[in-house]
Amino acid sequence: MIRGREQPVRPAPFRYLAPDSLEEALSLLCEYGEEAKILAGGQSLLPLMAFRLVRPAVLIDLRNIAELGRYRLEADRLTIGSMVTHRTIELDHRVTSRCDMLAEALDVLGHAAIRNVGTVGGSLAHADPTAEWLAVALALEARVMVTGPRGTRSVAAENFATGWMASCLAPDEILTEVRLDMPGPGTGSAFEEVARRHGDFAVVGAAAAVTVADEAIEGVRIALAGAASTPIRAPRAEALLAGSVPSAQDLEAAGEAAASETDPVADLHGSEDYKRQLARVLTRRAVARAYRRALARP
Amino acid sequence: MTPELHTIRLTVNGAAVSVQVEPRQTLAGALRDQLGLTGTNLGCEHGVCGACTVLLDGRTARSCTLLAVQAQGRSVITVEGLAADGERLHPVQQAFAEHHALQCGFCTPGFLLTTIEYLDEAPAVDSDAIRQRLSGNLCRCTGYHNIVAAVKDLVRRQAAP
Numbered sequence: 001m002i003r004g005r006e007q008p009v010r011p012a013p014f015r016y017l018a019p020d021s022l023e024e025a026l027s028l029l030c031e032y033g034e035e036a037k038i039l040a041g042g043q044s045l046l047p048l049m050a051f052r053l054v055r056p057a058v059l060i061d062l063r064n065i066a067e068l069g070r071y072r073l074e075a076d077r078l079t080i081g082s083m084v085t086h087r088t089i090e091l092d093h094r095v096t097s098r099c100d101m102l103a104e105a106l107d108v109l110g111h112a113a114i115r116n117v118g119t120v121g122g123s124l125a126h127a128d129p130t131a132e133w134l135a136v137a138l139a140l141e142a143r144v145m146v147t148g149p150r151g152t153r154s155v156a157a158e159n160f161a162t163g164w165m166a167s168c169l170a171p172d173e174i175l176t177e178v179r180l181d182m183p184g185p186g187t188g189s190a191f192e193e194v195a196r197r198h199g200d201f202a203v204v205g206a207a208a209a210v211t212v213a214d215e216a217i218e219g220v221r222i223a224l225a226g227a228a229s230t231p232i233r234a235p236r237a238e239a240l241l242a243g244s245v246p247s248a249q250d251l252e253a254a255g256e257a258a259a260s261e262t263d264p265v266a267d268l269h270g271s272e273d274y275k276r277q278l279a280r281v282l283t284r285r286a287v288a289r290a291y292r293r294a295l296a297r298p
Numbered sequence: 299m300t301p302e303l304h305t306i307r308l309t310v311n312g313a314a315v316s317v318q319v320e321p322r323q324t325l326a327g328a329l330r331d332q333l334g335l336t337g338t339n340l341g342c343e344h345g346v347c348g349a350c351t352v353l354l355d356g357r358t359a360r361s362c363t364l365l366a367v368q369a370q371g372r373s374v375i376t377v378e379g380l381a382a383d384g385e386r387l388h389p390v391q392q393a394f395a396e397h398h399a400l401q402c403g404f405c406t407p408g409f410l411l412t413t414i415e416y417l418d419e420a421p422a423v424d425s426d427a428i429r430q431r432l433s434g435n436l437c438r439c440t441g442y443h444n445i446v447a448a449v450k451d452l453v454r455r456q457a458a459p
Binding site: 010015016043061063112114117 | 324431
């Protein structure tokens with residue numbers, strides 16, 4: 001053994017289990033209860049364990065469960081197994097060409113080295129309010145599939161995150177897949193974010209999907225990341241835009257409305273005011289770009 | 299408590315190896331402490347600085363934010379695996395040397411492996427895209443200009459017909 005350092009920084013000790021099936025994983029989760037944590041890609045969990053902010057006694061790695069590593073695009077429905085990496089989706093042009101919001105979100109989601117290992121399910125389950133996937137899921141009205149000892153349930157994205165880094169997942173449940181509907185003809189989408197450095201956590205992000213009919217906005221969905229303790233929709237801004245052929249003033253007003261719907265938490269990266277300002281500007285930009293794209297694909 | 303040990307088999311720089319690790323051992327720890335491959339440097343140890351970047355099945359990964367047990371059955375390339383016969387510099391290493399793209403050298407292994415993955419994607423010559431791609435690796439000497447110049451040169455040479 002080479003002595004690099006006397007005291008390597010490491011997570012606290014734990015038992016490591018890598019079951020081959022979802023059934024086995026669920027029964028292990030029942031057996032160990034709150035002592036156990038699920039390991040997906042580990043890109044959020046392992047840093048927390050390195051700091052010993054999280055000290056699970058048991059890690060249950062889902063890497064050997066083949067069904068969780070698959071995804072499929074059938075007609076407009078994209079179904080992503082929870083162990084699929086961000087990078088797998090990013091590099092599938094069939095998918096990214098169908099949804100600009102998703103392509104743009106994946107481009108700023110961490111760095112390539114993180115996207116190569118990090119998983120879609122892991123990001124969702126971690127429920128960081130700045131996470132791109134949660135905002136995209138919210139804007140596309142995705143459904144999150146969750147399996148536990150009481151069976152499988154389908155959770156609407158808006159009910160998934162329940163608080164700061166908290167989700168509706170019970171301690172004995174596993175997130176198995178997310179189902180997203182790709183925007184159809186007449187719908188354009190976009191994702192905007194500001195981060196300290198490209199690939200860092202978003203300070204604030206905005207996702208928008210705009211559907212047009214005869215140049216007027218028929219429907220719009222706006223989701224914000226980093227603007228509250230969970231990702232949020234901006235219903236007042238959405239209502240303001242509905243039915244309009246949006247002028248610069250309309251877009252500005254929608255940004256203002258979205259900012260008023262936020263409840264940002266001040267941190268190292270910005271004050272509440274700064275984050276509200278970002279929500280205003282990024283909403284305006286995301287809606288404007290999504291609208292232009294909607295016009296371009298009747 | 300005696301730590302539980304797992305025997306993992308993986309390929310490191312083309313050679314099949316087997317190591318016994320505690321589950322909490324990171325891939326970086328196993329490479330450095332068990333296999334003696336200290337070219338992979340540990341900086342922040344929580345996935346921010348990119349110094350510990352290796353290739354895992356041909357794609358970059360942060361070896362500090364990956365458990366060794368997660369690398370079971372996979373193929374790892376570290377900076378030690380780049381020079382042919384351990385002697386002739388890899389073209390990316392050569393370009394970094396020519397452009398003085400290293401000062402203290404601590405971040406260099408991570409930058410080299412990040413660059414190798416990037417070149418694999420046949421990128422266009424675009425300084426902004428290069429900077430964006432390298433943003434996951436920090437140089438504590440702040441010697442970014444020459445690193446970008448080296449990568450740009452490599453991209454340009456690769457893109458030339």
